[in-house]
Amino acid sequence: MAELILHHYPESPFSEKVRAIFGAKGLAWRSLQVSMVMPRPATIALTGGYRRIPVLQVGADVYCDTALIAEYLDGLGNGPSLYPAGHVLAAQTLARWVDTELFWAAVTLRFLPENMGGFFTNPATAQAFAEDRANFAQGAQVRRPSVDEARARYARFLSEMETQLGDGRPYLFGADWSIADFSVYHMLWFIHAGGGMAEWLGARPHAAAWMERMRAFGQHPGQPVSAEDALTAARDAQPLAIEQTSDLPGIPPGTEVNVAPVDYGVMPSHGTLLRCDTDGIVIRREHALTGAVNVHFPRHGFSVTRY
Ligand SMILES: N[C@@H](CCC(=O)N[C@@H](CS)C(=O)NCC(=O)O)C(=O)O
Incomplete structure (x- = not known):
């Protein structure tokens, strides 16, 4: 191959x-x-x-x-399949929801001043990015949520995730990972990439431990x-x-x-x-x-x- x-x-x-x-x-x-x-x-x-x-x-x-x-x-x-028998529909449906609905909340949150971290300290880079993404947005059919709505969406999701992981399971649907784990992981990685909102995970130990488990997979250059x-x-x-x-x-x-x-x-x-x-x-x-x-x-x- x-x-x-x-x-x-x-x-x-x-x-x-x-x-x-x-x-x-x-x-x-x-x-x-x-x-x-x-x-x-x-x-x-x-x-x-x-x-x-x-x-x-x-x-x-x-x-x-x-x-x-x-x-x-x-x-x-x-390793196990990303589409485990018995969980395919749930895992794929969750992954699609995260990649779309949670993604647009994540975009709103990531670009809040307190979450920007080192992103765009150079004004020329920020300007080039804004112009490029304005072109990218031509013809788009999506609704980006307000800050309040994005916070509410993420808070609700994180608290449901904390409950789901509360029985000690290592992955969202049990002992093995599924595509949903990787979709949720990259979205949380994005929201927290600037170092902001750390307390959101800090207050949820099961979700925080899951996040560190998933983050280890990303260290494979x-x-x-x-x-x-x-x-x-x-x-x-x-x-x-x-x-x-x-x-x-x-x-x-x-x-x-x-x-x-x-x-x-x-x-x-x-x-x-x-x-x-x-x-x-x-x-x-x-x-x-x-x-x-x-x-x-x-x-x-x-x-x-x-x-
Ligand atoms: N559903 C797509 C979403 C891809 C996506 O939105 N990618 C972003 C970067 S993470 C993008 O292309 N942004 C515009 C760009 O980089 O030109 C997928 O799963 O690959």
Whole structure:
């Protein structure tokens, strides 16, 4: 198998989810550190437009969105499945809620002055970030909660989490981890990354101990790789053979399509549809820098339209 190359940046919470999964599963990975703001030429050459971070590249196959990246990684490495029998629905549903509803509360909380920590001590960096994220927000369909609402949402969630962990279980659904643990972990990591609100965890010993257990997984660094070497890895590989199928009325395999997130960061990727079914969406693209690549997306949260 080709190497696992994560396109990410250190401050990115969704990247921290994947970095922790690499650690938990003992997977060797290569780290392609991208800028916190656009442009990201190598990553965009590979995805064809999708700009959210992280992206996992495996040779000439590119996996977008951590929901799909986690499913891909689950089949590799050591340890229990991220989707334990009997808890799949609960774990996936909690992970989706955390990655969306709790995420927007987390964004509100993280950018409070008392939670900023060392973020943006340089005004020029802050200005570049604000301009970049204004572009990113074009066409978004999300509602960012007020500070009061975000605090209430997080407080309620943390107190339910404390109760759930109160019987001494090591992970949210019992003796083994699930995808929900990694989603909750990266969100708490993000909220507390600036060092603020420490008392929120301090007052909840079970949640605090769980957080330290999860944080240990994140200490598993990747070997740096350059953008040039990542592009060479794509050019040197063949994209996976994909069984062609589509459950979209009027959009059969072979159609030129746009695939885009439905909520935010809605910049589409363009390519030829190979597959669209319950398990995901795959398009094939060609680019001078990458050769032929497959770009994979989850089905949930993405739209497919004719180009
Ligand atoms: N549902 C996506 C969310 C990804 C996401 O929102 N990533 C943030 C960074 S953590 C992002 O792309 N922000 C804009 C940017 O970095 O350009 C996933 O699970 O991968």
